[in-house]
Amino acid sequence: MFINEIAxxxxxxxxxxxxxxxxxxxxxFEATYYKMxxxxxxxxxxxxxxxxxxxxxxxxxxxxxxxxxxxNQRRLI
Numbered sequence: 001m002f003i004n005e006i007a008x009x010x011x012x013x014x015x016x017x018x019x020x021x022x023x024x025x026x027x028x029f030e031a032t033y034y035k036m037x038x039x040x041x042x043x044x045x046x047x048x049x050x051x052x053x054x055x056x057x058x059x060x061x062x063x064x065x066x067x068x069x070x071x072n073q074r075r076l077i
Contacts, residue, residue, distance in 0.1 A: 020045055020056075027058045030068055036060040 014022065024043040031039040036058075043056035063069050 017045070023056045027056060027069075030066055031058060031060060034064040034066045034069075036064055036066070036069075037062055 011019070011022075020043050024041060027041045027043070030036075031041070037060065039058055039060035041056070041058050058069060060069075063071070
């Protein structure tokens with residue numbers, strides 16, 4: 001395993017609060033790295049069940065080539 005490699009059990013061990021913090025941070029890092037203009041991140045403070053629904057989203061004017069965020073209208077995570 002590499003130093004930055006994350007396995008499923010690492011994510012599974014997070015508390016609901018830490019999971020939402022991780023999701024928010026990942027979206028923020030991606031938007032900052034790709035210099036997405038006028039981005040907004042929406043992540044609820046509590047994700048308590050795996051319901052297949054929307055856990056978070058980011059909106060922006062331009063994705064500037066992001067591999068993970070490919071549509072600038074609305075991205076659902």
